[in-house]
Amino acid sequence: MKARCLSLVVALFLSFPVVALERLTYYTEDYPPFNYGLGGKLEGYSVELLEAIFSEAGVELDRNDVRLVPWARGYYAALNQPNTVLFSTTRTPARESLFQWVGPISPDRVVLLAHRDHQKPLHDLADLSDHQRHVVVIRDDIGAQRLLEEGVPEDRLHYAINNSSALAMLAAGRIDYWAYGESVAQWLMEQQGFDVADFIPLYTLNEAELYFALHPETDEELVQRMQSALDSVRAKGLFPLRTFDD
Numbered sequence: 001m002k003a004r005c006l007s008l009v010v011a012l013f014l015s016f017p018v019v020a021l022e023r024l025t026y027y028t029e030d031y032p033p034f035n036y037g038l039g040g041k042l043e044g045y046s047v048e049l050l051e052a053i054f055s056e057a058g059v060e061l062d063r064n065d066v067r068l069v070p071w072a073r074g075y076y077a078a079l080n081q082p083n084t085v086l087f088s089t090t091r092t093p094a095r096e097s098l099f100q101w102v103g104p105i106s107p108d109r110v111v112l113l114a115h116r117d118h119q120k121p122l123h124d125l126a127d128l129s130d131h132q133r134h135v136v137v138i139r140d141d142i143g144a145q146r147l148l149e150e151g152v153p154e155d156r157l158h159y160a161i162n163n164s165s166a167l168a169m170l171a172a173g174r175i176d177y178w179a180y181g182e183s184v185a186q187w188l189m190e191q192q193g194f195d196v197a198d199f200i201p202l203y204t205l206n207e208a209e210l211y212f213a214l215h216p217e218t219d220e221e222l223v224q225r226m227q228s229a230l231d232s233v234r235a236k237g238l239f240p241l242r243t244f245d246d
Helices: 002-021 045-057 071-080 126-130 142-149 163-171 182-191 220-235
Strands: 025-028 036-038 041-043 066-068 084-090 100-115 135-138 157-160 177-181 199-214
Touching: 002 045, 002 220, 025 045, 025 071, 045 084, 045 100, 045 220, 071 084, 084 100, 100 142, 100 163, 100 182, 100 220, 135 142, 135 163, 142 157, 142 177, 142 199, 157 163, 163 177, 163 182, 177 182, 182 199, 199 220
Parallel strands: 025 066, 025 084, 135 157, 135 177
Antiparallel strands: 036 041, 084 199, 100 177, 100 199
């Protein structure tokens, strides 16, 4: 009897990280086509990949359990609340020690976009200060962080409440540039009836890959099991890793 009980305890201990995968709190934002809300449902490539990771680990993802929130709120939660996951998060040297990482999900290029009708020349980032140019950004988004890292004064940044608001400001000529993921911005333009050709990428701020970012104190074995499940999904030919040219 003691041997059977001991075996049961060991089995439960070994399975805990897998079970814990569904006990983590997941945050995401509207960043289509990777993750976004549509008709009250959570959709996107990253959501489907997370679903496949769960399935590979032997558990089921309930999309309703993933919290769709503004980026700054999700970023704060992943930094400060244990057992939280934020996606899709750009992995950069400045963020490296802030999280544990599972991925990659996909490459992502962040650019400064200008509207063709309101375009002002931009030779380098110094022009933002020297010529009183202004950029719309999302707070704590990689675009905003990269501009600040490059020494752009914060008074040149205007914080939008979301990406749709930022796009509207750029389209109306109320702002000079928009710092955001190029493919995501183009997706939004198409969905909202804008002509993508009217918006010009003038400067590349960052080229990196998107990941699932986990709170730094998340159990390392759980993180590794999540990574192994992702690797296994890819080894089966599912969700092949994209390139910047795709």
